[in-house]
Amino acid sequence: MxxxxxxxxxxxxxxxxxxxxxxxxxxxxxxxxxxxxxxxxxxxxIGPHFYNQGLADARTLFHEKTEELTYQIQELEKPTS
The missing domain is CATH 1.10.287 (Helix Hairpins)
Structure with missing residues (x-):
């Protein structure tokens, strides 16, 4: 930091x-x-504590958005036989 x-x-x-x-x-x-x-x-x-919390919040948001994107991509898949 x-x-x-x-x-x-x-x-x-x-x-x-x-x-x-x-x-x-x-x-x-x-x-x-x-x-x-x-x-x-x-x-x-104290700044490093707030900084680390901000990073943790960003990591959580990134993980949530990545999961959403994964589901959206799966919805685009075409059925195969």
Whole structure:
């Protein structure tokens, strides 16, 4: 897995959400610098779990669609004697 890279706009939006969360839910102020450190921490420590779950979900979907396609191909078969 490659490192998670966020655009400046995405980072700014996430920083704002973290700051809002800390203010609303924890009644604490957090600076943008600290929020960016949290983003980096979560990306490094928790990101791989979400990444792996995404791969597992994609694998499951791929398997389901492959089975559907197999049945559709079987329906196209002509009877032989």
């Amino acid at each position: 490659t490192d998670i890279k966020l655009s400046k706009d995405d980072t700014a939006r996430i920083v704002a959400k973290i700051k809002d969360y800390f203010a609303d839910e924890l009644d604490q102020d957090i600076g943008g610098f600290e929020a960016e450190f949290l983003i980096d921490f979560f990306a490094k420590e």
